[in-house]
Every structure is written in C-alpha cells, then in structure tokens.
Amino acid sequence: MIFNADEAHNIVKELGYAFRYCRSSSEDFVIESVLGKADYNHNKVNQWTAAIVEQSLTHLVKLGKTYKYIVTCAVMQRSGAGLHTASSCFWDTTTDGTCTVRWENRTMNCIVNVFAVAIIL
Amino acid sequence: SGPPKRFPVAAVDDILKDVLGSYLREQPYEPARCRDMAKDIAEVIKARVKDLMIPRYKIVVVTHIGQLNEQSMQIGSRCLWDPASDTFSSYVFKNTSLFALANVYAVYFE
Numbered sequence: 001m002i003f004n005a006d007e008a009h010n011i012v013k014e015l016g017y018a019f020r021y022c023r024s025s026s027e028d029f030v031i032e033s034v035l036g037k038a039d040y041n042h043n044k045v046n047q048w049t050a051a052i053v054e055q056s057l058t059h060l061v062k063l064g065k066t067y068k069y070i071v072t073c074a075v076m077q078r079s080g081a082g083l084h085t086a087s088s089c090f091w092d093t094t095t096d097g098t099c100t101v102r103w104e105n106r107t108m109n110c111i112v113n114v115f116a117v118a119i120i121l
Numbered sequence: 122s123g124p125p126k127r128f129p130v131a132a133v134d135d136i137l138k139d140v141l142g143s144y145l146r147e148q149p150y151e152p153a154r155c156r157d158m159a160k161d162i163a164e165v166i167k168a169r170v171k172d173l174m175i176p177r178y179k180i181v182v183v184t185h186i187g188q189l190n191e192q193s194m195q196i197g198s199r200c201l202w203d204p205a206s207d208t209f210s211s212y213v214f215k216n217t218s219l220f221a222l223a224n225v226y227a228v229y230f231e
Contacts, residue, residue, distance in 0.1 A: 040193065042193045045193070045194075045195040046195055046197070048195075049195050049196070049197035050197060050199075053197060053198060053199040054199055057199055057201050060201070061201060068200070068201055068202040068203070068207065068228050069200065069201040069202075070181055070198060070200045070202075070226045070228075071198060071199055071200070072183055072196070072197070072198040072224070073196070073197055073198065074185065074194065074195070074196040075194060075195050075196075076187070076192060076193075076194035076195075077192040077193045077194060078192075079190050079191065079192035080190070081187060081188040081189075081190040081192050082150065082152050082155070082187060082188045083185060083186070083187040083188070083194075084152075084155050084156045084158075084159040084185070084186045084187070085159060085183065085184065085185045086159035086160040086162070086163040086183075086184050087163055087181065087182060087183045087184070088160075088163035088164045088166070088167040088182045089167070089179070089180065089181045089182070090167055090170075090171055090179060090180040090181075091179040091180070091181070092179070096179065113183065115181045115226070117179050117181070117228045117230075119230065119231045120230070120231060
C-alpha cells in the first residue's frame with residue numbers, strides 16, 4: 001500500500017459539489033468553498049480553519065484506505081509578514097506520506113498539510 | 122490491546138520548550154535564517170523525541186516560524202486516529218520580533 005499524494009492533493013483541491021463559487025482549473029476547492037471571496041475576519045477564522053480541516057478529513061476518509069490522518073491548516077492575514085513552515089517525520093517511507101496545498105486571495109493566505117500514516121489491520 | 126508504553130506528552134512538551142527557546146531566544150526575524158531554522162528545529166525535535174525510545178510510535182513534527190507584525194492568524198489541526206493511543210504535543214514561543222509554533226503528533230503503529 002503506497003500513500004497516493006496526488007489523490008490526497010486532489011481531495012483538498014477539487015471537491016466543490018454544492019458550493020457557491022465558480023470552479024477554475026487551478027482553484028483549491030475545499031479551501032475555496034470555505035474561504036472563497038471572503039475577507040480575513042478574526043472572528044470567523046476559527047470556524048473557517050475548523051471547517052477546512054473537517055471537510056478535508058471527511059473526504060480523505062471516503063478514500064477508504066487504512067490510514068490515520070493528520071490535517072493542519074494555517075490561515076493568515078496578508079500583511080507582508082513572513083511565515084515559514086517545516087515538518088520532519090519518523091515513519092515508514094514506503095507507506096506513509098504527506099502533501100501540502102497553498103491557497104490565497106486578496107486578504108489572506110491559507111496552507112493545508114495532510115499527513116497520512118498507515119496502519120496494519 | 123493498545124500501546125505497551127503510553128506516549129509521554131509532558132516530556133515532549135519540555136523538549137519543545139527547550140528546543141524553541143534555545144534556537145530562537147535572541148533571534149530576530151530574518152527570512153532566510155528563519156526558513157532554515159524551521160527545518161533544523163523540526164529535525165532536532167524529531168531526533169530528541171526518537172531518543173525517548175517509545176516503541177511502535179510514528180512521529181510527525183510540524184514547525185511554523187512567522188514574523189510578528191500586526192497581522193492576525195489562526196493555525197488549527199484535526200486528526201483521524203485512535204484517541205486511546207494517539208496524541209499530540211504543542212508549544213508556542215514568542216520574542217519581540219517572531220513567533221514559533223511546534224506540534225508533535227504521535228501515532229501508534231497498530
């Protein structure tokens with residue numbers, strides 16, 4: 001069993017079934033559906049990050065693979081400030097993997113990381 | 122069945138505090154330096170958590186280092202796992218010019 005990063009990447013990017021905003025070839029749909037054309041709002045950002053990670057997890061579960069998942073989401077107001085993210089993992093490189101999706105609009109940046117860890121049943 | 126030895130969250134909290142503090146205490150935000158530091162810190166934390174020798178746990182370390190301006194941000198995560206055996210540790214460090222967040226996720230290899 002090999003972790004399919006493209007599949008996970010597409011989940012986060014492409015799912016937009018009942019969402020209001022228009023698709024375009026390079027948009028990231030789970031993120032787009034939650035953040036879309038909104039402006040950064042400190043009062044709402046908590047529920048936005050929760051919605052993004054929960055929807056991503058739901059769609060990852062639907063892949064039906066025997067994996068545990070960790071999904072991280074960072075949403076930051078665009079102000080010119082810098083942000084660096086790094087990760088280091090101790091796992092089985094033949095079965096486990098990660099993918100990252102970056103998204104932005106006029107007022108905010110969003111970074112979603114997915115880590116998938118295999119289990120043996 | 123479940124893990125023979127539970128993951129020591131408190132010991133890992135101490136590791137995070139120690140590593141972030143020693144690397145970043147007097148460090149001002151500089152883009153290239155902080156980019157390298159994020160990677161180095163993630164590697165060092167992973168190595169020290171491995172040294173705790175907790176059997177059958179896979180480890181994911183995520184670090185964020187950002188500039189302290191007037192901007193607002195939110196970082197969150199959710200995990201699909203077994204809460205009886207899997208857990209995480211998290212620590213935030215701030216000085217006058219930057220902030221850093223380190224998370225360690227420990228996943229039991231069933």
